[in-house]
Amino acid sequence: MLAPRWDRVVLALAMGAGGGWGASLLQVPLPWMIGAMLAATAGSVGGLNLAMSMRARAVMVAVLGVMLGSGFTPEILDRMALWSLSLAGLVLYSAAAGGAAWLYLHKLCGYDRVTSYFAAMPGGLSEMILVGTEMGGDARIISLSQSSRLLLVVLILPFGFQFFLGYDPGARPAIGVPLAQTPLSDMAVLAACGIAGYFAAKAIRMPAAAIVGPMILSAIVHLAGWSEARPPFELVAAAQVVIGTAIGCRFAGTTLRTIRKAVAAALGSTAILLAINVAFALALHAALELPTAALMLAYAPGGLAEMSLIAIAIGTDAAFVATHHIVRIFLIVVLAPLTFKLLARSRGRAAPPPARE
Secondary structure, three states, X not given: OOOOOXXXXXXXXXXXXXXXXXXXXXXXXXXXXXXXXXXXXXXXXXXXXXXOOHHHHHHHHHHHHHHHHOOOOHXXXXXXXXXHHHHHHHHHHHHHHHHHHHHHHHHHOOOOHHHHHHHHOOOOHHHHHHHHHHOOOOHHHHHHHHHHHHHXXXXXXXXXXXXXXXXXXXXXXXXXXXXXXXXXXXXXXXHHHHHHHHHHHHHOOOOOHHHHHHXXXXXXXXXOOOOOOOOEHHHHHHHHHHHHHHHHHOOOOOOHHHHHHHHHHHHHHHHHHHHHHHHHHHHHHHHHOOOHHHHHHHHOOOOHHHHHHHHHHHXXXXXXXXXXXXXXXXXXXXXXXXXXXXHHHXXXXXXXXXXXX
């Protein structure tokens, strides 16, 4: 494929950066990605000739993978031992919630199997868009479904806690550390995780190699205690802008009717995910005597930063919440593509052979 014209890429990135900046002022969750996606989507739907470089996109996807892996620190290993049962429940929750939402999106909303599967996964907004696209799903529908879910969860839960617990929502923390505070040695470690992780995953044909490979290698490095480095905020924000803009550029020619349909479907799937979230929280509270609020936030299909902030604000265990979200993201990013492939192969073997003429 020919590389897109640079002026189309520059225009797209300018719109994406502006949208991300505006979303950050409004304290939208994942502002640089969602803001960039919405701005580029509006431009594409409005008829602007926008495009994105897939090489730039691949580099920034690796940055996101390294960022996810850096959340696995040696301290988490000790906490996992204390929370082993609730962490194990994440597997069952992800399967139950994802399966129920998949049935809703596929059977009632009419999405194809691949798009429904990755749009239904309870977490990993950017990761499910990336993996789902590679598997043949509709990136536009997956992105709209996942981003709508994130926005709805972040809006619904604080109001719920405000009504029942007196919680008052506040500003969200930035993801990453300032570039000026990141030593060159740390940047070298992070770059090595991104490059080596990508090529290693590519060599073994791992699904979504650009994000999963760097994430796994970064997780190993941080769990072993070899580094505590995290990608700087500016680089994480730039990665979100590029990824969000690339998603928005896919909406060229998409009608408003399609967008309205996707958002309406997301309302139903979000309601299903939250209902299962509450059911699991109540069941685990009864079985393990862990705080219900902490369990609801730990199992909520929302963002790590946002759910952790709410946990701090209401006085529940933020480390518990953050650990569960990191593990859930890891499980979904790694296991969801593998599970999908196994299901596809099983379905292929079960299908009857074509009739002979």
